[in-house]
Amino acid sequence: MINLEITQKMMDVKSGMNNMATGMLRPIARHYDEHEHEYPKELDMFRSIKIMSRPKKKKAGEEAKPEKPSAKKLGANLSMVIVIEEMCWGDLGLLLSLPNAGLGNAAIAAVATDEQMERFGEKWASMAITEPGSGSDSGSITARATLDGNEWVLDGEKIFVTCAERAEVAVIWATVDRSAGKAGIKSFVVEKGTPGFKLEKLEHKLGVRASDTGTYVLDECRIPKDNILGSAEVKQSTEGFKGAMKTFDNTRPLVASMALGVTRAALDFTREKIEESGVKLDYEKNPNNLSAMEKEFYLMEAHLEAMRLLTWRAAWMMDNGEFNNLEASMAKAKAGRYGTLICQKCCELLGPLGFSCENLAEKWMRDVKITDIFEGTGQIQHLIVARNVLGYSSKQLK
Amino acid sequence: MPLMEEKIMEDKDFGFGLSEEQSSMKDTVAKLIKSMVIGNPAHDMDEERKLHRDIIDKIWELGATVSMVPEEYGGYGMDYSPMMNAIFLEELAAGDMALAIAATLPSTFIYTILQMGTDEQKKKYLPLYCDPAYKTCTVAVNEPRFGFDAATLETKAAKNGEKYIINGKKCFVPMAKDSGHLLVAANADGKMDLFIVENGNPGLQIGEREKNLGLYALETYPVTLENCEVPADDRVGGDNGCDYGRFLQKTRIAMSAIGTGVSRASYEYAREYAKERVQFGEPIASRQAIAFMIAEMAYEVDAMRLMTWKATSALEAGREAKRESYLAKLYAGEMTMKLTDYGVQILGGHGFIRENPVERYYRNGRGITILEGMATV
Ligand SMILES: Cc1cc2nc3c(=O)[nH]c(=O)nc-3n(C[C@H](O)[C@H](O)[C@H](O)COP(=O)(O)OP(=O)(O)OC[C@H]3O[C@@H](n4cnc5c(N)ncnc54)[C@H](O)[C@@H]3O)c2cc1C
DSSP: OOBOSOOHHHHHHHHHHHHHIIIIIHHHHHHHHHSTTOOOGGGGGGTTSOTTOOSSOOOTTOOOOOOOOOSSSOOHHHHHHHHHHHHHHHOHHHHHTOTTOSHHHHHHHHHOOHHHHHHHTTSOEEEEOOBTTBSSOGGGOOOEEEEETTEEEEEEEEEEEETTTTOSEEEEEEESOGGGGGGGEEEEEEETTOTTEEEEEEOOOSSOTTSOEEEEEEEEEEEEGGGEESOOOOOSSSHHHHHHHHHHHHHHHHHHHHHHHHHHHHHHHHHHHHHHTTOOOOSOSOGGGSOHHHHHHHHHHHHHHHHHHHHHHHHHHHHTTOOOHHHHHHHHHHHHHHHHHHHHHHHHHHTHHHHOTTSSHHHHHHHHGGGGTTTSOHHHHHHHHHHHHHTOOTTTOO | OHHHHHHHHHOOOOBOOOOHHHHHHHHHHHHHHHHHTTTHHHHHHHHHTOOOHHHHHHHHHTOTTGGGSOGGGTSOOOOOOHHHHHHHHHHHHHHOHHHHHHHHHHHHHHHHHHHHSOHHHHHHHHHHHOSSSOOOOEEEOOOSSTTOBTTBOOOEEEEETTEEEEEEEEEEEETTTTOSEEEEEEEETTEEEEEEEETTOTTEEEOSOOOOSSOTTSOEEEEEEEEEEEEGGGBTTSTTOOOHHHHHHHHHHHHHHHHHHHHHHHHHHHHHHHHHOEETTEEGGGSHHHHHHHHHHHHHHHHHHHHHHHHHHHHHTTOOOHHHHHHHHHHHHHHHHHHHHHHHHHHTHHHHSTTSTHHHHHHHHTHHHHOOSSOOO
16 A cells, blocks of 8 residues: 555654764764764764664575565665665764775675675675776776685775775675676675785765775785685676676665755755744745745755655665665665755855855765765666666667 | 554554555556547547547546545445545546546545535535536636735635625636536635535626637636625535635645646657657667656656655545645646656657647646646545
8 A cells, every 4th residue: 555654663763863863973073074084983882783784694595585564663674764864864974984884784794605794794894896997887897806726816996985994894896707797797805904905095075074985906915715705606697797786776775865864954954044034934825926945945845855755665665575776776866966956055045154164054065966976876877767667778778 | 661562553554555456446547548548539639629528428437536425425435545536647647637637627526525515515515416427517716817826815705694705706717617516716704715606606707718828628717706696505614614725735736646647648658759769870769868868757757656645645644734735736846847848858849749749748737836726636
């Protein structure tokens, strides 16, 4: 049955997280924006909370299945998007810096064997795909992995790695066979301190400055043979690569919900200022009889609602075991783009308050932009949606 | 904390999936629309400036409206479900917007009386229209003036003894000529309200059929109320009037459901066209400039639908949907303009020619933000 009324359970999750965001994240948000690369030690208390754990222990040959949600139990993914929205309402940069909750942790939780889970499950893991020469086209990476006896030897350069410095292990994407194209791409767990593995530099960024983004250089870096995630076999098909990309069907709604949180923060602040100025937002008058500012506000609020519903739908589908490749990209395409537009517009409506670092509005405008870039840019999301609805392959629609 | 536990137990599942009942109704309507409306009939009706009565009858025979009315008033006594109505309206509008309004027009009259009328009003009026055969009754909300706002009406209803005297001008009153009764929205001493006015009341003048930008097939009329006397008993809800705000909420949700349908029609037509049309040696859909417009249309149609469902969920739970319905209509209005424009643009010059339906969607879609009170859920 269609029912989009927020349930008590959802409210409980939301308000609990909102208290945390208000009490813990907001107060330190500006500090870590101004002190780029300083570790937010306040986040250490999250170390023990396993956000990216997996629901059930995986037995041989069995997929880890999420429990079906019911009235009493909230689906894991739906609850996750609610949590992330609230935390990002607090601060997106800090969310990205949560210990043990990196993208790498998600990748490990998704495919690791029990033995690997034992070794790496408790460690903070970054995820390194992007290279200087390959961004959106992640299938074109050139980092190499060569098997030498009982070890893999890794060579290459990885850029823009989130949590590059703070993570204890990195999930590195590399090709075992250039000629095999995408089918040759595998991921490997590399522990910090392994000889030949170096954090080259940390970037200075537009936004999410609390998060450390850096470059790894791998120079004849040797790791144990069983540090490979998934099978080492190079199949003729691109199944393996597609499988890895599938992780993104799960994480795209999460990135969309990051946009929701930041955008809502900007809108809440703008609403507060509009109401302080004596304007009452009553959802009644013909929008064309309102001031431009009020109409603009309502429209932004409507877009935020649309972003959220698309995101929740993608998460809900996942909880129900439905294939959501299309819907996940729809959510991210909409949320990344409109989150950016709305945060920009809020600064405009706020006038001087939107340009001054006295408030967080200018920061939200800088922070939200990343949601339209990482884990597939807005354009890439549009490509995925278009191919889906047109029934086109990546050759038919480049 | 047993209290808390109980509350959680009461929560219905949150979810996006159609129930069996909902999807079977949706399929039935979609099939009917596909066989009777999409393609030439919708085009012909527009060109002929006339809806095909047999299609309206067929839709009415599905019984979507009448089924939700208690048996004592001539209905089939099933539960009232605004969600069913929202799904129904989208499907109809995906076929033709003029048809969606005309075929469900009696619902606006019927549901309003059913939910907000006095017992006498229900007994007197519902059986007239809860009939297996379609019988026209209509609603007069819009007023022909700059800055019109459905929430602040200029048509006035003044109490005079056992009567109300209504004065004012209305426009876009669908099918007024054929209607037995009109539900007239008026300002009664500062409170917006609805009055049941019989067609034939000497104070009621129905003017010449209007010519509009869109909805060519839908007859609409200007209506003038000049010292129009209505028995006090015909104020919907009796002496204290009705919940006009709720009436507006329901009509706003209906307009956003219709906007979803019109936008979807434009999207689906443009998408298929773009795969067929070859320029520079390739289907135009294989170029990103076109493909990305199609992608945007795809997710915005979904977003409009979800906004509609979100507002409808509030009604379904028996809650006010003031904020949600306002935002849903605002969103659907803006988006329908954007998407129906994309539809024309994707077809280029061919989109400008009346043989292709996208120009009709473009004209009709403009109505979503402008028209009030023409449909309900
Ligand atoms: C703060 C931050 C954190 C990051 N974290 C990580 C991380 O943890 N791990 C990781 O591996 N990477 C990470 N990234 C990298 C990120 O995923 C890439 O930047 C992103 O995928 C885009 O790649 P690019 O920057 O090379 O842009 P490019 O791929 O060069 O794209 C440039 C522009 O071209 C457009 N474009 C590209 N291809 C197409 C096409 N086929 N059709 C239409 N338009 C196209 C893009 O949309 C974009 O607008 C991070 C980046 C940032 C900024």
